[in-house]
Amino acid sequence: MHFQNAFKISVIGNQNLKQEEGAQWQEIAYEQIYRMLKGKEIFNEVMNLAINIELEKELKRRVTLTEVIGMKQYCGLYFQTLAARQQSNDNDLLLQPNALS
Numbered sequence: 001m002h003f004q005n006a007f008k009i010s011v012i013g014n015q016n017l018k019q020e021e022g023a024q025w026q027e028i029a030y031e032q033i034y035r036m037l038k039g040k041e042i043f044n045e046v047m048n049l050a051i052n053i054e055l056e057k058e059l060k061r062r063v064t065l066t067e068v069i070g071m072k073q074y075c076g077l078y079f080q081t082l083a084a085r086q087q088s089n090d091n092d093l094l095l096q097p098n099a100l101s
Helices: 002-014 019-036 041-056 065-088
Strands: none
Touching: 002 019, 002 041, 002 065, 019 041, 019 065, 041 065
């Protein structure tokens, strides 16, 4: 799950997390993109899968395409958030769905 590694490294680096805070990167990541998600349950499931992959290097089950796409989407939403922050020069900006759609 290379998306998970990119997501993790980006969150830890861009949110300026100290070593002791690094273990909480998923919660901090969620806080950065939560407005673009419908809920936390699926996010947590995908994050737990990614952690298990990172720790075990092998899983006893197949990873579904839905899970891979989920991680890719979370990573992409965070990267979009970083781009929007840079564009607007606002490090606290959070993306949200278009209220008109």
